[in-house]
Amino acid sequence: MSESNVKFSEAEALHFHSRGRPGKIEIIASKPMATQRDLSLAYSPGVAVPVRAIAEDPATAYDYTAKGNLVAVISNGTAILGLGDLGALASKPVMEGKAVLFKRFADVDSIDLEVDTRDAEAFINAVALLEPSFGGINLEDIAAPDCFVIEQALRERMNIPVFHDDQHGTAIITAAGLINACLLTGRALKDIKVVVNGAGAAAIACTELIKAMGVRSDHVMMCDRSGVIHKGRDDLDQWKSAHAVDTDRRTLEEALDGADVFLGLSAARALKPEWVTKMAPQPIIFAMANPDPEITPPEAKAARPDAIVATGRSDYPNQVNNVLGFPFIFRGALDVRATAINDEMKIAAANALAELAREAVPEEVAAAYGGKSQRFGADYIIPAPFDPRLLEVVPAAVAEAAMRSGVAQRPIENFAAYRQTLRARLNPTVSVLSLAYEAAKANPKRVLFAEGEEHVVLRAAIAFKEGGYGTPVLVGRDDVHDRLRELGIDDPSGYEVLNSRNSPLVGRAVDHLYARLQRKGYLRREIERMVNQDRNYFAAAMLALGEADAMITGVTRPFSQSLKQIEMVIDHEDQSDPFGVNIIVGQNQTVLVADTAVTERPTAEQLATIAIRSAAFARRMGQEPRVAFVSYTTFGNPPGAYVGELREAVALLDSRTVDFEYEGEMAPDVALNHDMQRRYYPFSRLTGPANILIMPGLQSASLSAKLLRALSGENMLGPFLLGMKLPVQIAPMTAGASDLVTLAVLAAGAVDGKRRG
Ligand SMILES: NC(=O)C1=CN([C@@H]2O[C@H](COP(=O)(O)OP(=O)(O)OC[C@H]3O[C@@H](n4cnc5c(N)ncnc54)[C@H](OP(=O)(O)O)[C@@H]3O)[C@@H](O)[C@H]2O)C=CC1
Ligand SMILES: CC(=O)C(=O)O
Ligand SMILES: [Mg+2]
Structure with missing residues (x-):
């Protein structure tokens, strides 16, 4: 794309935007819409009740509609980034992008509106009439000087915050960076x-x-x-x-x-x-x-x-970019129902950002950026956008300034509690995943993609390489480079391909595998055939021999088959079996489910080990573990014949010193509902809803995970394979390229621990 630091091809950028549902946003319902009764409440006749309430008292619109958390991103496309006046329609990808940044960074719901006019008066009239719909208006990429006239007129006509991001968002971040650069240079x-x-x-x-x-x-x-x-x-x-x-x-x-x-x-x-x-x-x-x-x-x-x-x-x-500003500034403004975003609020945001950069950077953020440049200094004058502290610090400063300057209609009474609600808006798993991506960039590894001839794998390898996450090593035949060319890579020679038929490394792979299997009934020629013909054997041997740091496979055959092949080449981490964990990522909640991949009827001992390892994995994912051993019965009701192993697993954990909460057996609906636990099972030792569900067997685990994946799509990650001695991940056959990239990034993130251990 740009002349330096190319991180992706144009084809990749277009594919990113067109794959699946075109564009970057969708709307989801926040209330159930399943039954006739739900519909009667959500729409006619039930909806008439809030309609009358709002007509009587307009302020109740904030209680009964999405208005209070909804911001419109509005442009006419006359100054799209630095690309110039390319019109309203062409600005839509940027405006959708701003809308998703609002959601991602500050849990503000947002929708893009592209208004097709270069006439300032017409634009003003169109936007001013939208006041009932939104809690705030974020104007974007409107060229000067019309942007000044437009913003001024809308601020006068509208009683909700109107903020031209390119003006004030940019100014706030620039001011913060400048304050710190001046400090550093005296x-x-x-x-x-x-x-x-x-x-x-x-x-x-x-x-x-x-x-x-x-x-x-x-x-x-x-x-x-x-x-x-x-x-x-x-x-x-x-x-x-x-x-x-x-x-x-x-x-x-x-x-x-x-x-x-x-x-x-x-x-x-x-x-x-x-x-x-x-x-x-x-x-x-x-x-x-x-x-x-x-x-x-x-x-x-x-x-x-x-x-x-x-x-x-x-x-x-x-990165001095207004993404550090607008999500957090609107978060604070919406939370106090501010009527405007004034200079006091802007200066408070600039100072908060500048001060944050001078504070010690939390361990997880520093690690994610390779531990480099994350101390206040010439290469770190401003916080990085993924810093989870931004969502707590900047909105609080903005809200406080709004109250001080008299534009807050709903002042905050308890700032400590407010900061807590801000923290809760950020799903820790989402930030951990974002940080894992940053960590991969800071410490790039060589990752073997064993099925290097598959289109989906090649797409993943392209994204992995061009995202700067590491070096993909593609296992496949000599035409892999042609396939890369078909996918828009002009010069595929930068992609390393290992052909298991003619690579000079084949001999070492055969030696390695023969040494492991010669006393298990395998002849050398049989091993040669396995290594030549099956990429999982060859790739796993390359990993075992240190030719790469991690390995991804799985899209061409069932999980169990891939695992069996890899286990012939690579050992388990210890005496216990490996297992699979799926992660269900909600906006505010993450749930892990295990073992979704390996052991059909785990023993109590295996269940206890799965719980212990899942709890450690959850901590790596930013979650404080609360384990529930789940079943169709809850504490013996209804009586069941197949709950013995679960109860024994709980007893085993009782007899060991573990540093996480666990309970069971209980049905998933009880496990996930803390109110129900408190009301009907006050003896339960969980202090909140469970976030790790240990399933009684592979049947139920795999069925639940696959059902959820089919129904919730991209909100389901994994299964992640835990318990192998070296970082190997086996994707489900349905994995898309971005699933593979996530697996590759997490596998790469586990490399140092594994090789050390
Ligand atoms: N990092 C960030 O957060 C942000 C960056 N920007 C960037 O700032 C730039 C301007 O955006 P915006 O203010 O919204 O756009 P505008 O269209 O309002 O302003 C563009 C300005 O740039 C001037 N200009 C263009 N080319 C040159 C040049 N070669 N030398 C000197 N001046 C030049 C124009 O001059 P003239 O008046 O003579 O036409 C005009 O004053 C864009 O590149 C945009 O991406 C914008 C917002 C945020
Ligand atoms: C960042 C931004 O808003 C711009 O470049 O226009
Ligand atoms: Mg802009």
Whole structure:
């Protein structure tokens, strides 16, 4: 895509957007819609009751509808990122993207609306009429100067927060980054000389905010396409002329002479490395144009090794991008039902972000970024978007500022409790998975994809490599490169292919396997045939011999068959059998189910081991384990003949010292409902709903997991194979490319522990 740091092909980006349900959002019902009674309540006649209530008291719309947590992302497509005016329809992928970021980072429901007009008045009228529907309006990618007129008019006409993200979101993050970059270089805001390149929505808002925070007006030089905005120009509109200065400098190059700070909010490659050499010592360079910055960090650093450099992108250190702002700012504003997002709230958000970057980074975030650059310093001036603390810190600061400045209609009484609800909005498993992806990037591994001729596997390998998660090693025939070409990879030579027929490594694989199997009735020629003809034997041997760090297989044959083959090459972690865990990820809840893959009728001892290992895995996934041994009976009711092993497993855990909660036997509906446990089984030792369900046997476990996968699709992960000595994962035959990438990332994440152990 961009000229450097290419992480994916255009084909991959298109496939990502078109696969499955096209686009990136869908709407799901938050109430049951199963029965006639549900429908009567949700729609006519039941719906008439809240209708009358809202007509009588409009404020109750926040109680009876989704309004209070719903934000519209609205654009006319006149300044789509740095791509320019490509129209309303073309802006839809970006607006859908912003909507999903709202959900992902701050649990704000959001919908994109693309309004097909370049007429500011028509746009204003269209949006103003939407006030009843939404709790807030996030304007996006509307070009200057119309964006100023539009936002001003809508703020006056609407009694809900209206926020032009490219202006204020960007300004808040820029201000936070600038505060910290100045701290690191020993500068005071009042002294710095700033050059702003670009004089549009983002540039003007950033300039206004940093001036409000103490940067002197006569220290800021702004440039547009025609060069420096000076008092002698007669082509300036009111917004540009507000920032015109008295100077004889005319070009960006001249403006940069001796400047402390460059803020780029213009276009790709607008800043030449040779101009950067003229800046003051330890220059601060924020090249924020998207998707390609004004200058890349390697170019900037080559020209000025002493510079602090930030961009709008996630693949370089210091991502100064409004994604760090809008989800959390709206979260805080919605939670106090603010009527506006005012300057106090923006400054509070900027300060909160700046302060957060100066605090010690939590272990899990630091680990995810390879432990590198996660301490306040030149490569870490601003928190990373996946930092789970953002959702607690920024909304609380914004809500508090809204209350202080008198725009909060529903003030927060107990901030400690509020922070707790903010923490609960983030499903820890989702953040752990995100962090696992970041960790893979920071510490990339070689992962064998044993079925390297399958399209779905090749797609996964492409995503794995181009996402920067590691090096895929494809096991397959010599035409694998042709298949990669068919999938849009122009130069497939960067993909390593191991052919089990003619690889020079075959001999070592045969030796390894023969040494293991010669006394189990296998002849060497038989082993040769197995290694040549079956990729699981060959790939597992490559893993055992250290030619790669982890292995993925599974889409071409049943799980049990793959496992049997791999067990011939690789040992179990200890005396106990491996087992499978599936993870069901809900918005606010994660449930693990085990053993979904291996042992048909586990003994009590096996069940206890599965519980202990699942609990450790749950902790790795960010969950505090609460195990329920599940059955069709709950504490003996109805009496059942097949619950003995479960009860014995509970007794075994009683007799050992384990550091997690467990209980059983109980039916899944009781296990998942803590109110029911308290009401009918007050002796139960679980302190909340169970999040690990240990099934009595493979029948029930596999049936439940497969039913759930068929019904809930992408919310089901796994099965993850636990208990092998080396990191191997066996995907279900129905796995899609993204399932395979997740398995590969988790397998890669287990490498260091396994090889050490
Ligand atoms: N990192 C982040 O979070 C964000 C980054 N941005 C980026 O900022 C840029 C501008 O976005 P936005 O303000 O919304 O768009 P606008 O269309 O409102 O403004 C674009 C501005 O850039 C100027 N410009 C374009 N090319 C050059 C150039 N070569 N030299 C100097 N100035 C130039 C234009 O000048 P003129 O007035 O003469 O036409 C105009 O003033 C985009 O690249 C966008 O991706 C925006 C928001 C957030
Ligand atoms: C990040 C963003 O909003 C932009 O580049 O327009
Ligand atoms: Mg934008």
